[in-house]
Amino acid sequence: MERICPPIVIVNFKTYKEATGKNALKLAKIAEKVTKQTGVSICIAPQYTDLTTIARSVDIPVFAQHVDPIDFGAHTGQILPEAVKAAGAVGTLINHSERPLPLKSIEVVVDRVKSLGIVSVICSDTPQMATSVAYLKPDMVSVEPPDLIGTGISVSKARPEEVLKTISLVRGVDAAAIILCGAGITTGEDAKAALKLGVNGVLVASGVVKARKQETVLLDIAKAMT
C-alpha cells in the first residue's frame, strides 16, 4: 500500500463539469503542482473514466470515488476493485453520502480493497457512524455532515463539536486512526481549523472544483495545513 502521510487533502471530483474529461486532467495537474509546492499529500478522486489518463499523468495518489462489493464475473455496469487498481487508483472512497452502501457491502468492500493493497477511506455522516465504521479497520475514516456538503459553511468552523466527538469516539476504537473531516471546506482557514481540532486531513469538493481559481483555493488550503 502506498504510504500517504498526514496532513492529507482529498479532492473529490464528483461528476462536476469542471472536473470531467480534460477539465479533470487540468485539475489533477494543479493538485500535483500544489503538492510539490507545499508538501501536503493531496489525493484526487476523479471519475472512473478519467482514472487511467490521470494516473499516468500525475505523480500524486489517485483514488476511485466508489467500488462495488464484487469479484471478477458477470456484473455488467458495476465497479470492480481490480479494475480501478488496474487503472492506477491507489485508494478509494467508500460509502460517500452520495453513494451510500449497505453495511454488509461496506464490510465486503473494505476486505476486498485491503487484499488488493488499495487505501480505504470510509465516509460517514455522523460521529456515531464514523465510530461504527472505524471498527471495520479502514485506512482512514472521514466524517462529512451531509447538510453542510456544498454549502461553503465548513464543518470545522460551524460544528467543531461534531468533529471533536468523532475524534474522541473513533480514537476510542482505534487510537491510531487516521481521521478526515469534510463538508463546506473552501478556505485555508477552514482547513486550519480542522487540523486544530485534531483531524489528520480534510475532504474537499465543490469548494475547490467549482472555484473560479482552483489553484489559488487549493494552494490556500494546503498552505494552511503545513
Add this chain to the structure above:
Amino acid sequence: MERICPPIVIVNFKTYKEATGKNALKLAKIAEKVTKQTGVSICIAPQYTDLTTIARSVDIPVFAQHVDPIDFGAHTGQILPEAVKAAGAVGTLINHSERPLPLKSIEVVVDRVKSLGIVSVICSDTPQMATSVAYLKPDMVSVEPPDLIGTGISVSKARPEEVLKTISLVRGVDAAAIILCGAGITTGEDAKAALKLGVNGVLVASGVVKARKQETVLLDIAKAMT
C-alpha cells in the same frame, strides 16, 4: 450519432478477468481485427476504467455498459453520460439484467444519451418488456432471457419463439426497430439462427470473453452473420 449498420455484434466485457485492464485492450484488438476481416459491426462494451484507452486504440464502436440518470453535479461514484462520451464511448447499454433500472430512470437515460448523440441499447428480459421499452424509442432494443445468460444454451436455438415474439411485438411499436437478442450465444450457428429469426444482431459475453480462443469464437460468430 455514429452509424452502426446491421448485422451487429455487441461484446459485453462485464467485469470478467479476461476483459479487464490489459486483457480488455487485447480483446478489443481482436474485435477490431475480426471486424476488418468480416465487415460485421462489432461493438465492444468494456468497463468504464478501460474506455479511454480502448477508444483511443481501436477503430470500432466502443460502448459503456451502463450510465446513470444524472447531470453534471454532486454525484460521487456515479456514471455521468458526458463522462463516458468524453472517454470515447459512442453508445451505451441501458437496463442490463445485471444492472436493472427503475422505469423512470430508463426514460431519463434514453433522453439524456440521445441529446448527447450516444447510441442507446435498452436491454430487456422478455418480449413484453422489450415492447415496453421500444416505446421509449431507443436506437436498439435487446432481449436476453436472464435464465439463459452464461449458460451456453442459446436463446436463438433453445427458445426461438421468444425471439420471434419479441420481433413481432417490437416491430408493432416501431416497424424500423433494430432488434438484438442475446443469452447463451457461443457459436456461429447460434448467431446464424438468431439472424434467421429476424433480429439485426446479437449480444455476446461469456461465450466470447471466457473462450479459450477468443478470436476463433468471435470470428466464427461474425462469419456466420455475413
Add this chain to the structure above:
Amino acid sequence: MERICPPIVIVNFKTYKEATGKNALKLAKIAEKVTKQTGVSICIAPQYTDLTTIARSVDIPVFAQHVDPIDFGAHTGQILPEAVKAAGAVGTLINHSERPLPLKSIEVVVDRVKSLGIVSVICSDTPQMATSVAYLKPDMVSVEPPDLIGTGISVSKARPEEVLKTISLVRGVDAAAIILCGAGITTGEDAKAALKLGVNGVLVASGVVKARKQETVLLDIAKAMT
C-alpha cells in the same frame, strides 16, 4: 377481480399522520360515506398495517400502496402480494413515483397480482412512461407528474396537454385502457377538468388527506365527477 367502474377516485393515504392508525380508519369511513352519497367509486390505499382493520370495516375497495415482486418464502420485511390479498386488499398501486420499481419488477408484479385477481394500477410520471407500461396490460394506468405532487397545482388544469397526450398515446396501445391522472388535485373543479380531458378517474393524496375538512373536500371532488 372486483369490478370497479369509472368514474374512479383513488385516495392514496401515503404515510401521512392524518391517515395512520385510527386516523386511517376514520378517513376510510369518510370515503365510504362519500361513495354512498355520490355513487362514485372511491378506492382507498392505506398503509399495510391498516389494511386488515379497514378492509373489515368498510365496504369500498381497499388497495395496497405497493407490493414486492416476490413469492412465498424467505423475504424478511418485504410485501407479499398474497399477504395484502389475505388482509383484504382488492387492488394495488404499482411503481408510484415515491416507490419506483425496476421495469423487470413491474412486469413480475403485474403478472403476480393478475394471477391473484388483484386490480393493478401502474403509476407513471410522464405520458411516455404511461404508454410504456400500458404494454404490460395493467387494469389501470395512472399518470402523475412528480413535480406537481403535493403542490395543490392540479395537473388537469395546469398541464392539460400532458393528460391529453397520455390518453392519446395509451389508448393507441389499448383502446379500452382505464386511465387515471393525479398530482395537485384538491378540488371538484380539478377533478371535473380531469374527466373533461377524457380520463376515467383521479388519484388524490395530500389534497384530501391533509385537508382540514377531509369529508368536505372529498365530497366536493366526488360530486364534481358525477
Add this chain to the structure above:
Amino acid sequence: MERICPPIVIVNFKTYKEATGKNALKLAKIAEKVTKQTGVSICIAPQYTDLTTIARSVDIPVFAQHVDPIDFGAHTGQILPEAVKAAGAVGTLINHSERPLPLKSIEVVVDRVKSLGIVSVICSDTPQMATSVAYLKPDMVSVEPPDLIGTGISVSKARPEEVLKTISLVRGVDAAAIILCGAGITTGEDAKAALKLGVNGVLVASGVVKARKQETVLLDIAKAMT
C-alpha cells in the same frame, strides 16, 4: 419500552405461506402457548399486514420485520415506524440479511424507534458487523451468517467460534449488550448450544415456521433454554 427478559426467542415469520394471514395467527397462538408453558420470552415477527390482528390476539411481544428511515409524510409504500407501533408492534428487526439497509439508514432507524419506545434488534451477518452496529446502541444485536440461514445447520453447533467471537467483540463495545444468534436453528439442542456459548437468545425462522409440527419444535427449543 416493553421489558423483554432473556432467554429470548424471536420467531421471524418472513413471507412464508405457513406464516401468512390465518396461518400467521395460528402460529402466533402457538408461540403464546409455548411462552406460558416455558416462561421463555418468545417474540414473534409477522408480516406488516398481520401485525394488528396478531397484536390484539396474543399477549406476547410482537415485532415488525423492518421499518424504513422515514417520518410521517409523502412516502407511498414505505414502512413508517409510527404505523407499526400503532399496529401493536413493540419491537422491530433492523437490517436483516434479506432486507439490508445502508449504514446511514440503520443509524436513523435506531434513533427513530428508540424515540418511539420500540425495541430495536439490529441483525448482522458477521461478528465484525455485529460489533460495528453495537456502537449504534440498539436494544439487541443479532448475528446470523447468511450462508447458514434456512439450511438446518445451526450456527451454534457448526460455527461456535463465530458466535464466541461476536460475544467477545460486542461485549467489548457494550458489556451489557443483549446478543442473539441465528441461522439454521431447528432443535432444542441447537438453542441450548447457543446459550452455552453465552448468547442471550436465538432467532429462528424456517426451522419453526416450516416444521410439520410447529408447536413441537418451538416447545423443544424453548424448553431447552430454560
